[in-house]
Amino acid sequence: MYKIIIVDDEKNIRDRMAHFFPWAEVGFEVVGIAENGVEALELIKQERPHAVLTDVRMPVMTGLELAKEIQTSYSEIKVVILSAYDDFRYAQEAIRSGVKGYLLKPMMKNDFFNVFTKLAEELREDEVIKEVNRAEELMLLDLIKGDNLSQYADYWGQHSQSFRVAIFSFDRLFKEVSTFSIRQKITELAADFWNRYQVSILFYGNSLIVLSTNSKLISKQNLFPKINLFIDSLRDHLGDMFRNQENFVVGVGNPASTYQEICRSYNEAVYAYSYKYFSEYETVIFHEDLNVDGNRGNQIELPNFMLDHVNKIENHLMESMKSEGKMAFGELVNHFFDTSKGIGGLPIAEIRSSCSELIIILMFRFKEKGLILPSIDQQHVLGRIYEIDSLKELKRWLTQMLETISFDLTHQDKKDVNSYVLMAKEYVIGNYHERITLEDISHRLFLHQAYFSAIFKKETGQNFIDYVNQVRVEKAVLLLKNTDYKIKVISDMVGFQSHSYFNKVFKNETGVTPVVFRKQ
Structure with missing residues (x-):
């Protein structure tokens, strides 16, 4: 038996359809009834029926809206529309929504048998196709394994x-x-x-x-x-x-x-x-097209390659202390990866391992020198290397990591300063009028949202979004004092997506609404 649910906002109609039509004769069993589309969707989640018979005009969610939702989320379920209105527009929209039948109220026995006999045949054909496809899938899975x-x-x-x-x-x-x-x-x-x-x-x-x-x-x-x-x-x-x-x-x-x-x-x-x-x-x-076996004989050169690059990068970082962190690292990073690529066309795992080794050795050497890197969490850094899924992104990340280390070395007299927090603040001050989210800034800094949120809160004592709102309100205060712009315009100018949210945040920050503030 194939399972079907019936949806109609009139109780006497859905009860009549459920109990007085010979469903078993056409191969179906009624497993539930619902009075609107929303209730039907809940029932569909529970019962996973093969078919749905639904009225067109219902409160909360119409039958056509239900059919579209079923087509999107449960495309294997067949839908039949039932309507009291012989309206071609309904039939057209029903076809676009993927329905398998369109019946008029009151439903006649001949129409019932015609529609649901064909529907049962279609479901049986689907099962045969699924079995064939399943057998082919299992065979293909065996072949590739x-x-x-x-x-x-x-x-x-x-x-x-x-x-x-x-x-x-x-x-x-x-x-x-x-x-x-x-x-x-x-x-x-x-x-x-x-x-x-x-x-x-x-x-x-x-x-x-x-x-x-x-x-x-x-x-x-x-x-x-x-x-x-x-x-x-x-x-x-x-x-x-x-x-x-x-x-x-x-x-x-x-x-x-x-x-x-x-x-x-x-x-x-x-x-x-x-x-x-x-x-x-x-x-x-x-x-x-890949040079898989090309340079495998050169793997023995890896230790010398790593030592050479560690020395060059360490020297460059130490020089950055003298030049107040104004050194470029992009060329060094490109050279590091280009050289590693030449040593046997290293597999991805070895590229990541080389990058991890580089960071670990650098951190160890700076620790030996008594230099503090407050912005670098070793566990987070090493984990991030294995999450980045392209060499291009890894290059960008390593370049920024070296810039962060350079910042920490340059600010040794401010050991509690975290460069990520400063970079985030600078970005907010320069871009407060744009859309800024925790996800955006974390992605920009190559950090996990949770990790960045934690270090920002630890460093500043406030959540990142609260800081963004604080900056925006400060800018709004200046505009309210010094311009005649309408409050809604100012709300847009300082980056708030919602005028009502602007009013709420402004009052939380200043104790009064923008209107009252301007009148003071």
């Missing part, structure tokens, strides 16, 4: 074929948007696009895995245009979230000549997309 390969010998071993794995990684995107809905949409687009090439797909973790098969060798020249077409399709259908190339990256393994080698192509694809860490511009990275 190299598990249970013998059971697929008959399926893949009949013909000589070429295989190639591509991985579309959406790790960064899923940090920014609701994972379930966007994942579902990407899966639908991927199935529609790749099915035309008879290509298998699987969502695994935060990545879409694409397995291409062909009787001929699958070359880069053959596969690359298709990947770009699919990326264009994602951008066309999903808008701004795919405009930024950093939101996703594609890694492509080398061709495999047997199905037993698919796992090798998959591992190469994983390795290839990890190279996004080193690239600022590439979206699609082929394993064949």
